[in-house]
Structure formats: structure tokens, C-alpha cells
Amino acid sequence: MTKTLFMNARLIDPVALTDAPGAVLVEDGIISQVFDIATPDITGPEVVECKGKCLAPGIVDIGVKVSEPGERHKESFRSAGRAAAAGGVTTIVTRPDTLPAIDTPETLEFVESRANIDAPVRVLPMAALTKGREGREMTEIGFLQDAGAVAFTDCDRVVTNTKVFSRALTYARSLDALVIAHIQDPGLSEGAAVTSGKFASLRGLPGVSAMAERMGLDRDISLIEMTGARYHADQITTARALPALERAKRNGLQVTAGVGIHHLTLNELDVADYRTFFKVKPPLRSEEDRLAVVQAVADGLIDIICSMHTPQDEESKRLPYEEAASGAVGLETLLPAALRLYHAGQIDLPRLFRALALNPSKLLNLPSGRLSAAAPADLILFDPDAPFVLDRETLQSKSKNTPFDGARMQGKVLGTWVAGEQVGGTA
Amino acid sequence: MTFRAQHLLGIEPLHPTEITTVLDLADQYANDPGSPKHRNVLAGMTQINMFFENSTRTQASFELAGKRLGADVMNMAMQASSVKKGETLIDTALTLNAMHPDILVVRHPHSGAVDLLAQKVNAAVLNAGDGKHEHPTQALLDALTIRRAKGRLHRLSIAICGDVSHSRVARSNIMLLGKMENRIRLIAPPTLMPSGVAEFGCEVFHDMEEGLKDVDVVMMLRLQKERMDGGFIPSEREYFHRYGLDAAKLRHAKDDAIVMHPGPMNRGVEIDGTIADDINRSVIQTQVEMGVAVRMAAMDLLARNLRTRRWQAMEGEGVMV
Numbered sequence A: 001m002t003k004t005l006f007m008n009a010r011l012i013d014p015v016a017l018t019d020a021p022g023a024v025l026v027e028d029g030i031i032s033q034v035f036d037i038a039t040p041d042i043t044g045p046e047v048v049e050c051k052g053k054c055l056a057p058g059i060v061d062i063g064v065k066v067s068e069p070g071e072r073h074k075e076s077f078r079s080a081g082r083a084a085a086a087g088g089v090t091t092i093v094t095r096p097d098t099l100p101a102i103d104t105p106e107t108l109e110f111v112e113s114r115a116n117i118d119a120p121v122r123v124l125p126m127a128a129l130t131k132g133r134e135g136r137e138m139t140e141i142g143f144l145q146d147a148g149a150v151a152f153t154d155c156d157r158v159v160t161n162t163k164v165f166s167r168a169l170t171y172a173r174s175l176d177a178l179v180i181a182h183i184q185d186p187g188l189s190e191g192a193a194v195t196s197g198k199f200a201s202l203r204g205l206p207g208v209s210a211m212a213e214r215m216g217l218d219r220d221i222s223l224i225e226m227t228g229a230r231y232h233a234d235q236i237t238t239a240r241a242l243p244a245l246e247r248a249k250r251n252g253l254q255v256t257a258g259v260g261i262h263h264l265t266l267n268e269l270d271v272a273d274y275r276t277f278f279k280v281k282p283p284l285r286s287e288e289d290r291l292a293v294v295q296a297v298a299d300g301l302i303d304i305i306c307s308m309h310t311p312q313d314e315e316s317k318r319l320p321y322e323e324a325a326s327g328a329v330g331l332e333t334l335l336p337a338a339l340r341l342y343h344a345g346q347i348d349l350p351r352l353f354r355a356l357a358l359n360p361s362k363l364l365n366l367p368s369g370r371l372s373a374a375a376p377a378d379l380i381l382f383d384p385d386a387p388f389v390l391d392r393e394t395l396q397s398k399s400k401n402t403p404f405d406g407a408r409m410q411g412k413v414l415g416t417w418v419a420g421e422q423v424g425g426t427a
Numbered sequence B: 001m002t003f004r005a006q007h008l009l010g011i012e013p014l015h016p017t018e019i020t021t022v023l024d025l026a027d028q029y030a031n032d033p034g035s036p037k038h039r040n041v042l043a044g045m046t047q048i049n050m051f052f053e054n055s056t057r058t059q060a061s062f063e064l065a066g067k068r069l070g071a072d073v074m075n076m077a078m079q080a081s082s083v084k085k086g087e088t089l090i091d092t093a094l095t096l097n098a099m100h101p102d103i104l105v106v107r108h109p110h111s112g113a114v115d116l117l118a119q120k121v122n123a124a125v126l127n128a129g130d131g132k133h134e135h136p137t138q139a140l141l142d143a144l145t146i147r148r149a150k151g152r153l154h155r156l157s158i159a160i161c162g163d164v165s166h167s168r169v170a171r172s173n174i175m176l177l178g179k180m181e182n183r184i185r186l187i188a189p190p191t192l193m194p195s196g197v198a199e200f201g202c203e204v205f206h207d208m209e210e211g212l213k214d215v216d217v218v219m220m221l222r223l224q225k226e227r228m229d230g231g232f233i234p235s236e237r238e239y240f241h242r243y244g245l246d247a248a249k250l251r252h253a254k255d256d257a258i259v260m261h262p263g264p265m266n267r268g269v270e271i272d273g274t275i276a277d278d279i280n281r282s283v284i285q286t287q288v289e290m291g292v293a294v295r296m297a298a299m300d301l302l303a304r305n306l307r308t309r310r311w312q313a314m315e316g317e318g319v320m321v
Helices: A077-087 A107-116 A140-144 A162-174 A198-203 A211-227 A241-251 A261-265 A286-298 A336-344 A347-363 B015-032 B035-042 B058-069 B089-097 B113-118 B138-148 B168-179 B235-243 B275-276 B283-316
Strands: A003-013 A017-029 A030-035 A046-049 A055-057 A059-064 A088-096 A122-125 A178-181 A230-233 A257-259 A304-306 A379-389 A410-416 A421-425 B044-051 B071-078 B104-107 B124-130 B157-161 B183-187 B203-205 B216-218 B258-260
Touching: A003 A347, A003 A379, A003 B015, A017 A347, A055 A347, A059 A077, A059 A140, A059 A257, A059 A347, A077 A347, A077 A410, A077 A421, A088 A347, A088 A410, A088 B058, A107 A122, A107 A140, A107 A410, A140 A162, A162 A178, A162 A211, A211 A241, A230 B216, A241 A257, A241 A286, A257 A261, A257 A286, A257 B203, A257 B283, A261 A286, A261 B113, A286 A336, A304 A347, A304 B168, A336 A379, A336 A410, A410 B035, A410 B283, B015 B138, B015 B168, B035 B216, B044 B058, B044 B089, B058 B071, B058 B104, B058 B124, B058 B138, B058 B283, B089 B157, B104 B113, B104 B283, B124 B138, B124 B275, B124 B283, B138 B168, B138 B216, B138 B258, B157 B168, B168 B183, B258 B283
Parallel strands: A003 A046, A003 A055, A059 A088, A088 A122, A178 A230, A230 A257, A257 A304, B044 B071, B044 B104, B104 B124, B157 B183, B157 B216, B183 B203, B216 B258
Antiparallel strands: A003 A017, A017 A030, A055 A379, A379 A410, A410 A421
């Protein structure tokens, strides 16, 4: 029986919403005891001296794109797993928008076996909601669930046919399956590269109104009211969509929402002179929208922060802006970027980890994301203040398409543990 | 005389004094365009015109400008070339760069594509129009035309009318005329007005007669039919009725207001033929003429900066010069 004591730590507890000195005892990969004194007097266990740094539950990142199968040169389970371990992400929940899409139990099994061999962190796969993510026929939701799919999503494709979508939701409800959707009105957002407004007009780029997001959410909420399915909006990025989300929650619908880290920390002006590493989907928003969304995370209206990790190679980014691929890698920059909100005084650390670890775990009915007895010992130790300048070449991801290249950041992961085993960091 | 730019990618990065420098030099070229004394300005230099989008007029204007300055001019019709075979823009740029051109004139259907290309080559790059972004030489030639007709390029009331939303000419003109402290009025149906345009410091009108009231300059834009993916306006005839420039609408402008159009014109869609041909009002032919002069001036200035940079690089390497 292995015992490890993490002592002299600053415990970030997203359940009790506390940030206080303490210690954590881990036995056989499970947290067995949490102490509110920094140096409990117990003998026997191996000791990790935390030196007053932050110990928090590991990040659970919903919506990570690992480009296996299909585009392994962009990201493999090995590289994504290493990136996750380096970034303090202890569970990655993978997207099915691969080539081919993960839409059968057989392809799902391939993903699971590859992940088991190569990734040092926990990997939970999601599956497509419709076959080929084409929005026509639903996938074998039951079989896929049995095979381990934790949620169903067509990723950035909207199921435009409301009849198809409502049937899939109804069917998913009977299995208590979680459906994750991208909320963009497909007509308005077609061909858009940026958010419409002064910046889009100055650069002569096709824009989409921020209203397209609320329209997508409004439609989906109506369908949830109709079907009663368990639903999560992958990214809410605009102020205008927030009242609709709040109403839906108040009315008792099983609706939750997430936001990508890039929309919390960057705005449309960062695109500047057509910098395609800042091209994400949905496009970056105005500063007013960014601030509204940050506030919504602090208030708990938006439940989850995710990295929306999307590896793209140089070839697909070194193109004119409209033609360039969307997406940015985020596993390794998720925590330091999120700490920008903490350093700006917009959110405290327990609430940050509520969005990074606890809420995603709850959404997927996982025991992780908590700093309490009986929870798995998926832990990260980090120094929230350590400054550094990001060099994209140092990233573990095979693809280096980060918008934070050269950015000054604060916050370093000192150690990552999955089930009590250290998988990242040198602490 | 000030002109520091390495490339001419847009009006946005230019300082007003740089704009004045180009216009002053272009003025000189315009007075004596075909003179043999200009033949050594770009002598020994290679100019490549790369047009990824169809153009006859702009390409011819750049070609003529280069030839009048003595450059070796080469036209590459990029639509018919390796781009079709899947070559990326950057590879095309690197291939061209290996041929050591001195001046690259580029038109591309995507906004920002010329900026991207300019980052990868050693030549001086002139943007001949990128997507819906900028078309700087068009704005400069318009400015020169206005300055010659009105005697000044400031404190004028200028109306830009038509498909503002899809027009790079409009964007460059808004930038340039704004930098020179003019009053800009944009007139278009709301579906053809770009979003956030009120923040540009322009006045926005959806009614021609109201918008044209007492303006000094009426700048018409081409209704870019090829850009319409459908449904911006109900029909051409309704557009002409409400937004086409005819004598009745022009009466609201000042009596000596000039009429401009970047060409090619759609007679009977955005402009009435008789207005376009009215030698007392229309300066459309002058615009074409100024186009060559402005392009000569821009290439001349960029070539001077290019020579200076090369000179400095050689000195830096310790080469005896």
C-alpha cells in the first residue's frame, strides 16, 4: 500500500471554495485524508514538500482534439498526453471530429486502445451525435455509450435540421446521454472569419454578428425544453447569449455551458494584421463581450472553461486569413492563461478550479475534480506567480499553433499526478 | 520629402506627409508622362505583376507605369498558373523571390494576402487590391484627381456612394481622405454598408439626395456583381432608381461638384451614361490618366528606398562601395 503526503501546500478547494494552507494524504491513488494544517504529524508516507505552492484538483478538459485517427502528424495521443501532463490537465475528453469521425463503437475502441497505450493522463472519448457529423442520421448512441463515450457532439458543425436534432436529443434523453452542441446560427455564420464590426470592416474580412450565437442558443434551448435532454453548449462567447442561458437555467432545464480559454483572454483586435494563429471558431469577440463572459464564469453562470485544444500544422495556418484553418492548441497554456483572470482580480482560484476541474467532472459524473477524501488523486501543484515568456517551440504538442507565442505569462505547473502517480513536472 | 515605406500595402500605415510626397511626385509625372528622361528611373529593375484576380485596367496601368520608368516588366497571370495545381501563396512567393525581382505588384482575392506575401519576399511590394481590404494606388489616384480639380485635398465634403461593403476602393479612400481631414459621407443601402462603419468617423446616409447635399466630390462605386452572393439588393433597376447617379440626384451636390468612378462602369446601374460622359462634371478619364502617374511615383519612391536598404546592407557587410 503506497502512501504519499502532500504537505505544506496551499489547498485550492473548488467545492468548499476555500484557499488555505493544508496537506493531502494519498493512498493507492485515492485521496484518503485532507488536513487543514500544513504539516500534519504522521509517519510512514512518502512526502511531497509543496513549499506553500498551490495544490488543486487536476484540470478536466472537455473538447480536446487529438488528431488520431487521420492527422497524426498534427497531434497524437502520446504528444497530446504529454502536453496535458505538462499543462496540469489530468483528464482529456476528446472530440470526435477526426478523420474519420468517431461515430461507431469500432472507431471508438480504436481511440480507447491508442489512448491507453500512449497517453500518461486519463482520456475519455466523446462520440459524434450524427453519422459522419453530417447532421442526417443519429449514431448508435447506446452502443457508443456502452463502449465508453462520455458525451455526444458534432463539434463545430451545427445539426441544422431541427427534426434530426430533436430526435437525437429525445433518444439521448432516454439513455441520459449528454449532448454537447456548437451554438452558431449556421446561415449567419457561414463563411465568417471574424466577428462583424469595425475591425472586420477595416480588415475587409467576412464577419458574423455576435447575434448568431444567441440565435443558436435560443433554438437549442427551445429543443431542450421540448425534449428534456441533458445539454451542454460548448462555448458561449458573447454577452448577448448570457441572459438566454440564465433563463434556461432558472427554468430548471438541464443546460450547462462552457467557454474556451482564448475567448476569455483575447479579443478580436488581437488578430491585428491577419495573424491566423488567432483564428478560432467562433471568432474572437469584442472586449465588452470578453469581459461579460469572464464575469459569467466568476458568477458560475458559465460552468466550464476548456482549452478547445485544436492542433493545426503550419501549412494550414500560413495562408490568407479567410483560407486559413481555425483553432489553437491550448493544453499547455490553459492554466497560465486562465491565471491572467486571477491576476487581474476577476476571479479567485477556487472559483477558477470550479470551472476547470469540478464542474466538468460533475457534468460527466466523474469522481475527480475535488480535493476531498475518496476522490481520485488527480492533482496538480503549481506556482501561480512564476513568470515566463512563452516560446511555442517548447510546447509538447506536435502542432505549435498557439496565439500566446512570445506572450508574458504567469503561472507554472510544478507537478501533475494522475491516480497518485506523477506524470508531469519536477516537484 | 518623406516616404519611408518599404512596401505600399495600404493607405492605413501611411502618414499624411507620405501621401503628400507621393501626390507631389505624381503631379510632376502627370505633367510630362511619356518623357524619355524618366526612362532611367527604374532602369535595370525587374517588375513582376502578379494578378491572382482578373484585371485589365489596373494591370495595364502598372505595366505602362513601369515601362515608362524603364523597368523590365513581366506579367504573370496567376489564375492560370501553379496556383491551380495547389501551390500555396507562400510557395509562390518564395519561388518568385528566387528570381530576384525588385518590384512586385500583387492583386489577390483574399484580404491580407498581399501582406502575407510581402513578409516573404525581398522586393518592394505594391498592393494592387486585396479582397475587401485595400487598393492604395486607386485611393492615391483619386486623391490626385481631386487635388488637381479642386486645388486642394482638405476640408472638402466628399460622398462615397454605392457598394461600400464589398469595396476595397472605398476603404482605402475613407482612410486617405480621412487622414487629409476631409468630411466623408457614405451613401449606400444598409445591406451594402459595412458593419461598425459609424466608428470610422464618416457620416452614414441611406438616401442619395440627403447624402449628396452640398458635396464637392461624388465618388461612385462599382456595384460588384461578381461579389454578390445573392440578395443584397432587390434588383438592378430598383438600385438604379434609388442609388444610381443621375442629373436629378446630382443637382443636390454643389454646382461645381465633380463626379468620379473607379471603373469599369455599369452604365444604368450605378451611374447614368450622360453624367459619366459630361465633360463638365465627370473626371473619370482623368482618373485613368492619374493612375499611371501615381503608380510611377509610388514605384519610384519604393525603388529609392529599396536601393537605400540594399546600400545599407552592403555597407553593413563591409563591402567597399
